[in-house]
Amino acid sequence: MFRRDTQRSRVYAAEQAAFRDAQLLPIRGHLALQDLVDEITGERWWLSTFPQAPRHVTARFRRGGGATAWVFNNTITIGRQALMSWVILHELAHLAYGARTVGRASHGPSFCRAYLALVEHYLGEEAVAKLRRCMTDSNVSLAGEPAYRLAE
Numbered sequence: 001m002f003r004r005d006t007q008r009s010r011v012y013a014a015e016q017a018a019f020r021d022a023q024l025l026p027i028r029g030h031l032a033l034q035d036l037v038d039e040i041t042g043e044r045w046w047l048s049t050f051p052q053a054p055r056h057v058t059a060r061f062r063r064g065g066g067a068t069a070w071v072f073n074n075t076i077t078i079g080r081q082a083l084m085s086w087v088i089l090h091e092l093a094h095l096a097y098g099a100r101t102v103g104r105a106s107h108g109p110s111f112c113r114a115y116l117a118l119v120e121h122y123l124g125e126e127a128v129a130k131l132r133r134c135m136t137d138s139n140v141s142l143a144g145e146p147a148y149r150l151a152e
Helices: 008-018 030-041 044-049 085-096 109-123 125-137
Strands: 058-062 067-070 075-079
Touching: 008 085, 008 125, 030 058, 030 085, 044 109, 067 085, 075 085, 085 109, 109 125
Parallel strands: 058 075
Antiparallel strands: 067 075
16 A cells, blocks of 8 residues: 655645746657657666666656656656656656555655655756755655665
8 A cells, every 4th residue: 555645745845946947848859758768767877776767768748737657657748838857857756766666655755865866966966955955945854764875
C-alpha cells in the first residue's frame, strides 16, 4: 500500500518559488523532447546514480500545462506550457528513485533527494541551493537516509 502523498503541495510551492523566472525550453517537436530525455537517461551519471531507474524513458507531449510520470510504463508526459528543464527533471525524478517500491510517497524524501541530485547535476549549484532553500522554507521533508550524495 502506498503512503499518502502529504508533501506534494509543499514540493510544488518550493518549485514555484525557486524557478519562478524559468523560461520555456525551445523544443519544437516530440522527437526533440525524446532526444533530450534520451540524453539524460543514457548518460553514465544517470546509470550510476540511479541503478534502479529505467534505461529508457518514453517522453510525450500532452495538451495544456502540467506534467506526469507514469512509473508502470516508464513514460513522462509534458504539457507545452510546462516545458521547462526543472519540470522534466521533476518527472524523471519519479522514475529515478524507485517509485515502484511499496510504501514510498510520490513526493516523499526519497523523491526529493533524487530530484535535488538531478537539479544539481543538470542545472548547477546555484539552482540546487535555491531549490533546497525553498524546500526548507516550504517545510519539505528531506529526512531519512540520503539515497544520493548531494553537495551541501
